[in-house]
Amino acid sequence: GGTLYIVATPIGNLDDMSPRAAAILSRVAVIAAEDTRHSGRLLQHLGISKPMMALHEHNERDKAGQVLEKLAAGQDVALISDAGTPLISDPGFVLVREARARGYRVSPVPGACALISALSAAGLPTDRFLFEGFLPARQGARKTALERLARESATLVFYESPHRIVDTVRDIEQVMGAERELVLARELTKTFETFYAGHAAGVRENIEADPHGSRGEFVVMVHGASAEELSASSAEVDRVLVLLLAELP
Numbered sequence: 001g002g003t004l005y006i007v008a009t010p011i012g013n014l015d016d017m018s019p020r021a022a023a024i025l026s027r028v029a030v031i032a033a034e035d036t037r038h039s040g041r042l043l044q045h046l047g048i049s050k051p052m053m054a055l056h057e058h059n060e061r062d063k064a065g066q067v068l069e070k071l072a073a074g075q076d077v078a079l080i081s082d083a084g085t086p087l088i089s090d091p092g093f094v095l096v097r098e099a100r101a102r103g104y105r106v107s108p109v110p111g112a113c114a115l116i117s118a119l120s121a122a123g124l125p126t127d128r129f130l131f132e133g134f135l136p137a138r139q140g141a142r143k144t145a146l147e148r149l150a151r152e153s154a155t156l157v158f159y160e161s162p163h164r165i166v167d168t169v170r171d172i173e174q175v176m177g178a179e180r181e182l183v184l185a186r187e188l189t190k191t192f193e194t195f196y197a198g199h200a201a202g203v204r205e206n207i208e209a210d211p212h213g214s215r216g217e218f219v220v221m222v223h224g225a226s227a228e229e230l231s232a233s234s235a236e237v238d239r240v241l242v243l244l245l246a247e248l249p
C-alpha cells in the first residue's frame, strides 16, 4: 500500500515550509487539503502542481474512503490543512485512524504549529501543559469549561478567533481572577506578531485599548493554578464546610 504523509504547512510566514515538506508534496500522487483553493495558492508559490481533493470536517468520513482507495492502489497521499499541523484543531483524525487500522504507513512531516510556537516563546511553564483547542463559542458553556479548568496546575493553551478574543479574556479574568497570569500570542510569524503578557486584567485592558488588538489569529495561554491559589480555594471549601457543619443538628 501507499504511505499517508501528514504534512505541516506555514502558519503565516511561507518560508517556514521545510524543504522536505515541499519535496513530499511534489512527490505524492494526490494532496488532500482542507480548502483546495487556499492550499492551491501555497502550491503555486512552491511551484508544485498536483491533483488535489477536498477533505474538511463536513465530508471527512466520505473523503477518507477515497484516500484509502488511493493508498490501497499503492499511491502515496499527503494531507495538509489551511495552516499549521493537520489534526491539531483541524481535520484528519478519521482518516489517520482508518489508515492505521488498515495497516498503511502514516508518516508525519513536522513543521509549524501555532500552539507549540506560542508556548515556546511565551515565558510560561512548558513542562506540563494542557491544550484545550477552541473554547465553546457560547458564553455560558465557555464559563463552565473555564470553571472546570480553574484548578488545573498545568499551563492552559487555547485557540481563539479574533471576534471572540476580548470576551474570552474577560471570562478568564472573571473565572480565574484578575491576578491570573495570561499570555496572548497574536499573528505568529507574520508582520504584526505581538505578545500581550501580564495579569488577566492588564492583558484585557491592553487588547481593548489596542486598535488592532482584536484583529488576527490568537493563541491564549494561561498560567496554571498556583499552590497558593489551590490552598486558598481549599481554605474556602474548609470555611464553607465549617459553616455547614455548624448548621447540622
Ligand code: SAM
Pocket: 011, 012, 081, 083, 084, 085, 086, 087, 088, 089, 090, 112, 113, 114, 115, 158, 159, 160, 161, 185, 186, 187, 188, 189, 190, 217, 218, 219
Ligand atoms: N492546525 C493549526 C496549527 O497547527 O496550529 C491550527 C488550526 S486552527 C483551525 C486555527 C487557530 O490556530 C486560529 O484560530 C488561532 O487560534 C491559531 N493560529 C493559527 N495560526 C496562527 C498564528 N499565525 N498566530 C496565532 N495563532 C494562530
